[in-house]
Amino acid sequence: MNGARAGAFRPDESLALERDRADPLASYRARFHLPRRPDGRPAVYFCGNSLGAQPRGVADELRRDLDAWAERAVDAHFKGEAPWYGSHRAFRRVNGMLLGARDSETVLMNGLTVNLHLMMASFYRPGRGRSKILMEDCAFPSDTFAARSQIRWHGLDPDRELCIARPEEDEATVRTETILSLLEREGERIALVLLGGVNYYTGQSFDMARITRAARRAGCVVGYDLAHAVGNVELDLHDWGADFAVWCTYKYLNGGPGSVAGCFVHERHGGAADLPRLAGWWGNDPDRRFRMHLDSEFLPVKGADGWQVSNPPILALAPLRASLGLFEEAGMPALRAKSIALSGYLRSWVEHVADPRISILTPADARESGCQVSLRVRGEAQALFEALGTAGIVGDHRQPDVVRVAPVPLYNTFHEVWRFGRALRAWSRGGTGAV
Numbered sequence: 478m479n480g481a482r483a484g485a486f487r488p489d490e491s492l493a494l495e496r497d498r499a500d501p502l503a504s505y506r507a508r509f510h511l512p513r514r515p516d517g518r519p520a521v522y523f524c525g526n527s528l529g530a531q532p533r534g535v536a537d538e539l540r541r542d543l544d545a546w547a548e549r550a551v552d553a554h555f556k557g558e559a560p561w562y563g564s565h566r567a568f569r570r571v572n573g574m575l576l577g578a579r580d581s582e583t584v585l586m587n588g589l590t591v592n593l594h595l596m597m598a599s600f601y602r603p604g605r606g607r608s609k610i611l612m613e614d615c616a617f618p619s620d621t622f623a624a625r626s627q628i629r630w631h632g633l634d635p636d637r638e639l640c641i642a643r644p645e646e647d648e649a650t651v652r653t654e655t656i657l658s659l660l661e662r663e664g665e666r667i668a669l670v671l672l673g674g675v676n677y678y679t680g681q682s683f684d685m686a687r688i689t690r691a692a693r694r695a696g697c698v699v700g701y702d703l704a705h706a707v708g709n710v711e712l713d714l715h716d717w718g719a720d721f722a723v724w725c726t727y728k729y730l731n732g733g734p735g736s737v738a739g740c741f742v743h744e745r746h747g748g749a750a751d752l753p754r755l756a757g758w759w760g761n762d763p764d765r766r767f768r769m770h771l772d773s774e775f776l777p778v779k780g781a782d783g784w785q786v787s788n789p790p791i792l793a794l795a796p797l798r799a800s801l802g803l804f805e806e807a808g809m810p811a812l813r814a815k816s817i818a819l820s821g822y823l824r825s826w827v828e829h830v831a832d833p834r835i836s837i838l839t840p841a842d843a844r845e846s847g848c849q850v851s852l853r854v855r856g857e858a859q860a861l862f863e864a865l866g867t868a869g870i871v872g873d874h875r876q877p878d879v880v881r882v883a884p885v886p887l888y889n890t891f892h893e894v895w896r897f898g899r900a901l902r903a904w905s906r907g908g909t910g911a912v
């Protein structure tokens with residue numbers, strides 16, 4: 478699967494429109510609210526890698542829980558059409574589909590970084606000569622902060638214990654071979670391999686199957702931050718054998734700003750009641766949860782649920798019923814096929830414009846990338862970002878010199894990529910990009 482940019486590229490608008498007419502997922506776009514430009518014209522929203530668009534079904538789902546709260550208050554936990562108690566279990570099937578996980582292996586709770594800390598409390602256990610954490614260069618800052626603070630929490634020195642896999646000179650992304658050879662050289666001292674499944678900056682998707690295999694062979698624990706991977710690329714966490722993973726739901730999963738995050742714990746750890754963890758009553762055996770002081774011993778419920786700390790935020794979960802339902806309907810294989818085609822088309826536009834200031838950081842091979850295409854714009858990233866904005870195209874600028882654009886298969890179109898290409902060409906030729 479290489480870029481899926483079949484046939485010679487032609488910049489004709491009619492061809493983009495033709496591809497939209499042939500798109501089997503085209504109808505999903507109408508199920509989203511999409512942002513508009515200040516003058517009311519539709520914007521091209523290529524920022525779903527940051528905050529996904531709002532599914533139209535969200536308001537109804539929220540309304541249902543607001544009504545239950547108004548009408549039943551505390552009784553809504555256990556009574557009514559859809560009692561809140563245990564309702565988090567309804568997400569297991571779709572989580573399983575998105576993550577390649579078994580029923581007991583996932584739970585939605587907290588925020589991503591909180592979940593990362595909870596996972597590291599259980600799975601980063603320096604000792605017996607292993608204390609290092611292997612991460613990729615340019616990991617999302619929150620992950621680096623979490624890892625450094627965990628290392629310090631154990632009384633160790635983050636500068637010594639962090640082991641960073643870096644790109645080769647003059648390359649933008651980290652080679653799998655680099656990670657594998659670090660594991661070979663340093664594996665005995667590495668306690669935890671912690672990688673972003675898809676890197677937020679470059680858009681590189683790691684070969685998680687191969688890396689997980691090698692890391693486990695070296696005796697390391699393996700965890701992934703899947704913020705940019707879930708709902709974007711196909712995942713198979715259970716079979717890959719990852720120990721844990723965390724993700725947020727406000728990007729490709731369209732769960733809303735700050736929506737509830739996810740957590741995967743591999744089945745082989747799910748029954749390990751003696752695994753150290755930061756416990757709370759919601760991770761306790763449900764049969765004892767309400768026996769309060771009669772049964773005050775903590776006996777974690779099996780599976781990822783046993784890492785829950787607090788009772789679930791019902792109103793924050795409601796939008797996810799609408800948004801994740803769309804993934805169940807559309808299915809990841811179809812979404813992925815369209816995503817490869819959309820991002821491939823966008824790459825073709827960038828190559829066609831051939832601006833010497835712009836290079837593409839994201840690997841061309843579809844096995845190593847998702848929706849996002851990261852453009853390095855030497856000296857002019859802010860200028861390009863603003864020009865795209867003037868043309869009604871919403872991407873983002875990440876310091877120092879990267880503009881990220883992410884056509885998302887659930888709601889973006891080939892014609893929108895065509896509009897991006899036209900704006901890029903206009904900017905490159907010295908215009909403002911405004912079209």
Ligand SMILES: Cc1ncc(COP(=O)(O)O)c(C=O)c1O
Pocket residue numbers: 588589590591617619620673677702704705725738
């Ligand atoms: C890769 C990655 N990790 C972690 C975070 C932080 O997530 P949260 O604020 O939900 O903890 C983000 C936020 O965008 C992210 O992109």
